Every structure is written in structure tokens, then in C-alpha cells.
Amino acid sequence: MIRKNMKLLVTGGAGFIGSNFIRYVLNKYPQDQVINLDSLTYAGNLENLKDFENHPNYKFVKGDILNSELVAHIAVDCDIIVHFAAESHVDRSVLDPFSFVRTNVLGTHSLLEVARQLGNKRFHHVSTDEVFGSLSLEDENKAFHEETPYDPKSPYSSSKAASDHLVRAYYHTYGLPITISNCSNNYGPFQFPEKVIPLFITNLMEGKKVPLYGDGKNVRDWIHVDDHCEAVDLVIRGGRIGHTYCIGGDSEKSNYELTMAILQGMGFGEEMIEYVKDRPGHDRRYAVRSHKVQAELGWQPKMNFEQGIKQTIDWYANNGGWWQRIKSGDYKDYYEQWYNRK
Numbered sequence: 618m619i620r621k622n623m624k625l626l627v628t629g630g631a632g633f634i635g636s637n638f639i640r641y642v643l644n645k646y647p648q649d650q651v652i653n654l655d656s657l658t659y660a661g662n663l664e665n666l667k668d669f670e671n672h673p674n675y676k677f678v679k680g681d682i683l684n685s686e687l688v689a690h691i692a693v694d695c696d697i698i699v700h701f702a703a704e705s706h707v708d709r710s711v712l713d714p715f716s717f718v719r720t721n722v723l724g725t726h727s728l729l730e731v732a733r734q735l736g737n738k739r740f741h742h743v744s745t746d747e748v749f750g751s752l753s754l755e756d757e758n759k760a761f762h763e764e765t766p767y768d769p770k771s772p773y774s775s776s777k778a779a780s781d782h783l784v785r786a787y788y789h790t791y792g793l794p795i796t797i798s799n800c801s802n803n804y805g806p807f808q809f810p811e812k813v814i815p816l817f818i819t820n821l822m823e824g825k826k827v828p829l830y831g832d833g834k835n836v837r838d839w840i841h842v843d844d845h846c847e848a849v850d851l852v853i854r855g856g857r858i859g860h861t862y863c864i865g866g867d868s869e870k871s872n873y874e875l876t877m878a879i880l881q882g883m884g885f886g887e888e889m890i891e892y893v894k895d896r897p898g899h900d901r902r903y904a905v906r907s908h909k910v911q912a913e914l915g916w917q918p919k920m921n922f923e924q925g926i927k928q929t930i931d932w933y934a935n936n937g938g939w940w941q942r943i944k945s946g947d948y949k950d951y952y953e954q955w956y957n958r959k
């Protein structure tokens with residue numbers, strides 16, 4: 618049954634997907650109320666929701682998901698906790714794994730405990746397909762699905778896998794009404810320019826080359842963030858309690874193909890590629906089968922990749938101030954540390 622007039626506590630709503638999700642919900646359900654709890658790490662940005670600042674049904678609370686007293690205070694009259702907050706960048710997890718354990722594992726556990734203590738609040742965990750590990754390039758017909766065993770390889774994906782397990786454990790042990798979604802790689806407006814698509818687009822806008830890892834053959838499934846938001850929305854309102862839903866964009870691209878799509882979309886050629894040292898432990902291929910969310914909740918990705926990339930390039934072209942402010946800040950230290958690592 619699709620629920621309306623909900624009060625949602627969204628964690629991590631100042632980040633890329635969380636902010637797109639809040640915009641999606643408040644546009645689609647004007648009667649819903651949303652509280653956005655975000656500690657505003659380097660990745661959190663209130664500019665992402667500037668147009669909603671004065672919306673009567675939207676409230677921002679600055680705080681850490683590990684602050685259980687604060688979470689209990691704001692979650693008490695909410696119908697659901699929709700949990701996006703995380704450390705989300707694989708490369709950063711190689712440099713600093715503990716932050717990932719802290720926020721993604723301990724933070725998720727802290728939220729689950731509050732949800733339990735508040736009389737078993739409805740809880741949705743936004744997770745990743747990376748928990749399933751890596752597929753080979755040779756076996757093109759294989760794809761991740763809800764029954765695929767977990768086999769995470771990076772500190773990021775391991776921390777998300779651990780948090781998925783905790784979420785399920787709270788369902789089985791305490792009856793906490795949970796759902797989980799495991800989604801493939803997102804792209805679209807407001808994505809922090811450390812992630813490959815906005816990094817490449819903004820580098821080209823700055824006249825710089827794009828750093829392509831290894832042989833460029835690693836494959837990812839790309840989904841537009843609006844399609845992911847729609848799927849999460851369907852799962853929180855109509856998904857089966859205790860269930861997991863895999864969400865993919867049906868759009869597998871090698872990193873080389875992705876790079877060429879961006880280069881061509883912006884009028885550049887292959888000479889703008891700089892091949893760089895690969896990410897250690899770089900997963901070879903991800904692919905996701907979304908049959909369950911399609912069959913049970915009628916979801917389909919609406920944005921095709923070509924349209925989506927064009928829309929995303931246009932968004933970064935029209936929002937230069939947004940990404941230039943980010944790229945001229947602390948971001949530079951991280952970028953240099955990562956690309957100059959030994």
C-alpha cells in the first residue's frame with residue numbers, strides 16, 4: 618500500500634542523493650514533512666537545497682547520526698527514518714578507512730538502536746550494489762540480485778555491507794520494520810566533483826585532462842539519481858518489510874566508454890584522457906538486476922544514459938559557482954594526496 622502524508626527523517630539530506638531525494642519527495646507529496654539531519658561533512662552542502670530553505674514542510678537539523686539523544690529527539694514523531702548519511706567515496710575509504718567504519722557501521726547501528734528504542738520505527742537503509750563484490754568482464758550475463766552473496770572488497774563497500782547486516786539483524790532479532798535498497802552508480806545534479814562523472818565534466822570545463830584509472834575497462838552500471846529517488850520512494854511506501862530491493866539503471870558502460878561519452882558530449886577528443894595509476898583493489902564490473910522492484914512496485918528507470926549525461930553536463934555548465942566553490946576549498950588537498958600517492 619502506498620502511504621502518503623508521511624513525516625520523514627532523512628539522514629544525509631545535504632549530500633548528493635539525499636538532497637535530490639528530499640526535492641523529489643516534497644515536489645511529489647506536498648503534504649509530507651521532511652526533517653533533514655546532516656552533520657555537513659566535506660560532502661554535505663546546504664546549497665543543494667537552497668530552494669527549499671523556506672518550505673513550510675522542510676526543516677534542516679545539523680547533527681551527527683551518532684548523537685543518539687539528538688536523533689531520538691527529532692525522530693520521535695517521524696513515521697520513518699530514511700538513512701542516506703554515509704562516507705561514500707571509495708577512494709577516500711582507501712586513505713581513511715576508520716571514518717567509514719565510524720559513520721557507516723557505528724552510525725547506522727546508533728540509528729537502528731534509536732529506532733528500536735522509539736518502539737520500532739520504520740527504517741529504510743540506502744545501500745550500494747558494491748556490497749556484492751566484483752563480477753568478471755568475461756561473464757557478461759551475470760548480474761547482482763537480491764540473493765547474491767555478499768563479497769565486498771573495499772573499505773567503503775565493507776562498511777556498507779556491515780551496515781546492511783546490522784539492519785537485517787535488527788529486523789530478525791527485534792522485529793524492526795526495515796527495508797534495504799542496493800543501488801548501482803548514481804549520477805546527476807549536485808554530485809560532489811570527486812566522483813568520476815562530475816570530476817571529468819568539471820575538469821574539462823577548467824581545461825584540465827581527465828584521470829582515467831588503469832586500462833579503462835572496469836564496468837559500472839549507471840543510473841540517474843532521479844530514477845534512484847523514485848525507486849527509494851516506492852520502496853519506503855510500498856516495499857515489503859524485511860525485504861531488500863536491488864536497483865540498477867540497465868546501463869552498463871566501461872569507464873572508457875563513459876569517458877568518451879563525456880568527452881564527445883563536451884566537444885573534446887581522446888587527447889584529454891590521462892591514464893593514471895589504478896585504484897587499489899578496483900572492482901572490475903558491477904551489474905544489477907532490478908526485477909524485484911520492477912515486478913512488485915512497477916518501477917522502471919526513465920532516464921536513458923545519453924539524455925542523462927547531456928542533462929548532467931548542462932547542469933554543471935549552468936551551476937559553475939556551485940562546483941567552483943567546492944573545487945577551490947579543502948577538496949584540493951584530498952585531490953593532490955590521492956592522485957600523487959605512491
Ligand SMILES: NC(=O)c1ccc[n+]([C@@H]2O[C@H](COP(=O)([O-])OP(=O)(O)OC[C@H]3O[C@@H](n4cnc5c(N)ncnc54)[C@H](O)[C@@H]3O)[C@@H](O)[C@H]2O)c1
Nearest residue numbers: 629631632633634656657658660661681682702703705803
Ligand atoms: N553515490 C552513489 O552512486 C551511490 C550508489 C548507491 C548507494 N549510495 C548510498 O547512498 C547514500 C548517499 O550517497 P551520496 O552519494 O549522496 O553521498 P554524499 O557523500 O554525497 O552525501 C553523504 C551525506 O551524509 C552526510 N554525513 C556523513 N556523515 C554523517 C554523519 N556522521 N552524520 C550525519 N550526516 C553525515 C554528509 O554531510 C553528506 O551530506 C550513501 O549511503 C551511499 O552509500 C550511493
